[in-house]
Amino acid sequence: MGPVLAGVLQLLALIGALALAHIPLGNHMAKVYSSDRHWRVEKWIYQGIGADPDTQMRWPAYLRGVLAFSAAGVLFLYLLQRLQGVLPGSLGFSSIDPDQAFNTAVSFVTNTNWQSYYGEQTMGHLVQTAGLAVQNFVSAAVGIAVAVALVRGFARSRTGELGNFWSDLVRGVVRVLLPFSLVVAVVLVACGVIQNFSGIHEVGQFTGGSQQWNGGAVASQEAIKEIGTNGGGYFNANSAHPFENPTPFTNLLQIFLMLVIPFALTRTFGVMVGSVRQGYAILATMATIWVGFVALTMWSEFAHHGPALQIAGGAMEGKETRFGVGASSIFAVSTTLTSTGAVDSFHSSFTGLGGGITMLGMMLGEIAPGGTGSGLYGMLIMAVVAVFIAGLMVGRTPEYLGKKIGTREIKFAACYILITPALVLVFTAAAMALPTPGHSMTNSGAHGFSEILYAYTSASNNNGSAFAGLNADTQWFNTTLGLAMVLGRFLPMVFVLALAGSLAEQQPVPVTAGTLRTEKPLFTGLLVGAILIITGLTYFPALALGPLAEGLAS
């Protein structure tokens, strides 16, 4: 069997596994977020928080919960890093500098997991497990909570009530993420991922002498890193590091894990709005883009255009032998079309076009299938925009799932889709215009520009992967990328929740012969087109200067 066929079979195996898993998991999540029963452990947690989980919140209250919880998260994680040197469990590592501590705190709270530090030489056991890994759980749960609030906005009528943030947060952790992670973490250890709390290992080498590596709770962090579409590696090499991702099987498992909750949420959505076919239309849109992007990247990587790769005879720079070109391409596309940002191969050394596709995946807003929660709400915003465009074509007030998309709704959706491109392009332009940020580039020319464009695209979309030649541990990048992450996470959430509140207040309109059938393939086609055209046109000039210029030159 050739590597191309093996790559295609791995893609088909993933599609099969996701098709099987998304229905029970989606149904489970629908039940979790609709149930009015509390588990005993959850009641203890609510007592600890001092919150009543049965109070219904309108959108401003829900948003305040999100913001207060996230602000507390940033503060706690910042202080934990600043004090690392004097706290136990530090492995003797010193405290983190203010700009890097800010960047990292924001990065993990916003589900971005951009890393301007080298994990193995910087973060001790305490910060990794009680700081970073905790945010892996809760930032994912916040994302799902906001998505569920939007779904309730569609499902409910003549009420402004969107649910209870504390209850959604806690249930996401206790009933979805934690049990799932426990099982996966043990499987990962069985396959070779390390899990210990010992200090620095000094181990003999074959050729004499010794090498040092640090132990750590890697498997427990690795599981939620993928399940919560976080992506922050324990080690610098992330999922390329054999202690994080030791075998071809764990690699395929990790790709599956980062995709499964985002895809399953389309089922949750379908069940909660009372029509699983509406969920399938959204699922089909996501799957079309994901499969298409994987195919393009595989084609480009197997063709290995670019001088160094041509001389080498294959695109193996930055890729591991055990994964090869095929599986690395699937991983790269899946990590950038979700908000994961974990890498099992280094995107900067991909072909020009292959690297460009990973960038375009993030630029689409990470909605195919997107991050945990953020993928679904991002896609539903695009669905609102698509029905609006369709409504304009036929001169009829657009509606989606029985809710009118009026002036207010489309304003919220439009603000949502403008935020990230504005952040990406303004920050990139500023970095290019100033004299010093360019000194951080490893590569020159089009690829050097791509490093900076990639960084702001990744931060603003809360992805976290990088063209990692860029030395991002400078005050400029730590600060501006930190700001891009905060604004790129929470401003869109404001508009999502405002939209949810506005939809929930409406009286549903009856379906008539003139209603656009949003559960049909025609709508999926319209939605794919709207996504590609809107984002494609926004970013085309920037892409032309970076990856397109590099790809077409080789």
Added chain:
Amino acid sequence: MNNSVTNTARLLGAGLRALLVLTVLTGVIYPLAVTGVAQAVFPGTANGSEIKSEGKVVGSSLIGQQKYSLDYFQPRPANGLGVNSVNTQYRLILSGATNRSADNPDLIKWVKEAKAKVVRDNSTADHKVSPSDVPADAVTSSGSGLDPDISPAYADLQVHRIAERDGLPVARVRKLVDDHTEGRTLGFIGEPRVNVLELNIALRELIRGQ
């Protein structure tokens, strides 16, 4: 004004309490539980898959090593590997890739030089290696810099050199490579590979045993 300050403070307090409770659950209980299970059931892998030869630990089967002499099988280049620059009381391996783009002059130079070296090192008196025989993994750095494996093609390419330098029959060395070649998982997952450390341990036993 006062009212809104109190409200904000109350809300932040709730956020902080929620964070602390969830930290206990996901940041203390969860990792300890996983560690407990891991250390009880899979102590070997949980502690780094260390591998012994002649009674001594010689590394981890998962972590590739550099600096083998030419008498042994060579790993992939690791131009992205670093040493730690902070907390320098340790000598930690810093995993990483080169991050050089396909049109980067450094990378073009590294690949050309690596290719020339592979051809030179592996051409013996009665076996000439041509540049087109050299597989891509032999001249490129991996993502982690710690890739424990090479492709079977690169291992095969080194067979004649090993046989000549170690005074072993070519067929014997080739069989050793075949015995250490791992195919795709279930026939389609990942790529075929040879673990360099395990192969070299077996080679050393073969040399010493003959």
